[in-house]
Amino acid sequence: MTYHRKSYAVWEITLKCNLACSHCGSRAGHERAKELSPEEALDLVKQMAEVGIKEVTLIGGEAFLRPDWLEIAKAINEAGMLCGMTTGGYGISLETAQKMKEAGIRTVSVSIDGLEATHDRLRGKKGSWKYAFKTMSHLREVGISFGCNTQINRLSAPEFPCIYECIRDAGAHAWQVQLTVPMGNAADNADILLQPHELLDIYPMLARVARRAYQEGVQLQAGNNIGYYGPYERLLRGRGKEDEFSFWQGCGAGLSTLGIEADGAIKGCPSLPTTAYTGGNIREHTLHDIIKGAEELRFNLGAGTPEGTKHLWGFCKTCEYAELCRGGCSWTAHVFFNKRGNNPYCHHRALVHAKQGMRERVVPKVKAQGLPFDNGEFELIVEPTDTLLPANDRLHFTANSIQWSEGWQQEPEFYYSFVR
């Protein structure tokens, strides 16, 4: 039977990390000043079960660098919640994988952000790609179900079809993909971010790869900033089933999702900026009270009333999907413009502009401060498509940048007809 996620917490149990990713939103590396004690962590597990959380994913930093991480996993399992983990995979030995299995970790997602050179460059550690695949082999050996997750940006996008072949061959059963957005370290490396008009070349590629992944038993899962309402929406959002109602239905922060930072800060979604979206700290309030009362976790309530769309501005305010979409992923919109409600990463929007002979670009305007989960601010430029692009924009992505290996040249004709 297919498992459908109902209420879900992503818990950063430490900010300590053994990689140094240039796109890391939390700027992970050193642990936070006051991370939760083992006793506080176990109490939080109990509170999560009480408020209705059914699934918890442990993340970092690198989750396994927290000494009591397996005790936390075991407690989550014993409280009746499904325990998963997302990891950079740099250092999970066969012995550790066996301990994870014994602690009740049911699913693991390993981050793969390119082919070897690109992955190692983005993740700041030579050898991290090789070890990530070694980790997958260890997980497979002990019988833990695993998948991968990939950031799509100007460095990884050209390699996307080849990345798929690597993770498929490694035995991944699922693949979550997401566009890199300007938070944390990524805000300082804006040249690697896709421009909104480049989505016109990203989505046909994504659809072609997704189609094959579904055929070959790898469940490609569209992250929350993949979309919206373009020609491949149902394929990507429906995970290959293309059900007639498989399309984006608004941000789920604080509705079905919780984000927890290692020092006890509670947000409606793990990706949201700390300053603007922290509803309270578990050291000062119960989880029940934060969820019930904090405005920062209630901003998605009120859909279907004027309250539900009053935050929209720019293109999103006038869009025909506005009432349901409500500006797409709140995190993505906020980190571009320092407020949510106008989302430049939208396929439908890029298509509308292209039809009018226009395109959108984003240009850094205000730098990020240098804190975990922070953001700067970008200026949005709308210009005719024949305007010359800035000469210093060397990483410009086009369909011609994509590396289709030999395996893709031999694919059946129907793949092409689908994405045409």
Added chain:
Amino acid sequence: LPSQDVEKIPLLPRSAWNSQLGYLKVLLKAKQVLDKS
């Protein structure tokens, strides 16, 4: 409801929509626009 039952009702997941009817109307409208695009 008796107060102890109120405490047992899980807080999550919760709906963004105040009205199921309102949600379905907006959902259908979006579906129709997407079908035509």
